[in-house]
Amino acid sequence: MSIVGIEELEFGAVDVEKGKRFAADFGLAPLQDDGDASTAAVYETLDGAKLSVRSIDDPALPEAFEEGDTLRRMTWGAADAAALDTLRERLSDQPSFIDHGDAFECRDPNGMTVRVRVSTLRDVELDVTPINQWGDMRRVDQPSPVYENAKPASIGHAVFFVDDLEATERFYREKLGFSVSDRYIDRAVFLRMQKRGGHHNLFLLKLPTRGRGLNHVAFTVRDIHEVIGGGLAMTRKKWTTFIGPGRHPVSSAYFWYVNSPLGGAFEYYTNEDYLTEAWQPREMRHSLESFTEWAIEGGIDAETRRQKKPEDKE
Numbered sequence: 001m002s003i004v005g006i007e008e009l010e011f012g013a014v015d016v017e018k019g020k021r022f023a024a025d026f027g028l029a030p031l032q033d034d035g036d037a038s039t040a041a042v043y044e045t046l047d048g049a050k051l052s053v054r055s056i057d058d059p060a061l062p063e064a065f066e067e068g069d070t071l072r073r074m075t076w077g078a079a080d081a082a083a084l085d086t087l088r089e090r091l092s093d094q095p096s097f098i099d100h101g102d103a104f105e106c107r108d109p110n111g112m113t114v115r116v117r118v119s120t121l122r123d124v125e126l127d128v129t130p131i132n133q134w135g136d137m138r139r140v141d142q143p144s145p146v147y148e149n150a151k152p153a154s155i156g157h158a159v160f161f162v163d164d165l166e167a168t169e170r171f172y173r174e175k176l177g178f179s180v181s182d183r184y185i186d187r188a189v190f191l192r193m194q195k196r197g198g199h200h201n202l203f204l205l206k207l208p209t210r211g212r213g214l215n216h217v218a219f220t221v222r223d224i225h226e227v228i229g230g231g232l233a234m235t236r237k238k239w240t241t242f243i244g245p246g247r248h249p250v251s252s253a254y255f256w257y258v259n260s261p262l263g264g265a266f267e268y269y270t271n272e273d274y275l276t277e278a279w280q281p282r283e284m285r286h287s288l289e290s291f292t293e294w295a296i297e298g299g300i301d302a303e304t305r306r307q308k309k310p311e312d313k314e
């Protein structure tokens with residue numbers, strides 16, 4: 001079983017112009033845009049993963065799994081044509097299955113339309129400045145970078161609120177071959193598409209207080225400095241931060257989540273754990289400490305670049 005990447009995210013937005021501005025400001029490269037602010041456009045990450053912004057009532061989009069702005073279809077990449085055929089066979093009994101020949105799609109138990117095609121993602125080589133740590137001086141005669149904005153390298157994961165955690169987990173494990181990385185008992189599961197890879201490509205979360213929907217989608221950037229540079233750039237462009245910067249002990253990633261007019265949030269992240277067959281999934285009780293070591297609610301002031309003291313806030 002061999003899903004190797006997230007190929008495409010297709011969003012339906014009430015305000016297409018705002019969604020497009022957000023995608024471009026986030027650092028995604030415009031790929032296809034006819035210049036008309038109100039019509040659909042496609043953007044890409046450095047590795048060629050696509051993000052499309054369409055009108056919420058565009059007939060090209062499948063049924064939504066929640067009201068309003070949200071992700072409408074998620075495309076995963078199969079390693080090769082043989083893997084695609086194996087997956088096609090295995091998923092052909094799923095609801096709303098459609099065979100497009102070079103791709104197929106169906107609906108997962110949470111209502112998200114899942115499409116699979118042979119991966120077209122490119123290898124990306126980036127200049128990554130090393131970090132100096134005690135006894136391990138890797139950056140010599142070279143300052144570490146400051147980024148004016150972020151340029152996401154790839155789409156790393158998606159996080160969904162789910163109605164039926166067990167059924168949705170089973171679908172991704174048994175049908176698409178995902179592995180469990182970690183779990184919050186009776187609440188959530190972190191899944192990765194390959195045994196050897198980043199900590200999670202999907203996080204499924206069941207909350208008593210809300211039904212299925214999009215929580216966020218996450219984009220990998222090269223280092224912590226790009227997380228900060230990207231978040232500050234979005235703040236300067238007047239987009240609001242949900243939470244960030246911060247750090248998740250559960251995956252070790254540094255993050256910054258920006259509220260998105262396409263639904264949920266868009267996350268910049270870096271330095272997540274890399275797991276192998278040897279990794280033993282942890283079964284944890286959800287806790288503030290395991291989820292967030294530290295985080296800044298609402299972001300950092302991009303002008304003063306300092307957190308104001310409580311008494312300075314109006």
Ligand SMILES: [Fe+2]
Pocket residue numbers: 157159216218267269
């Ligand atoms: Fe995330």
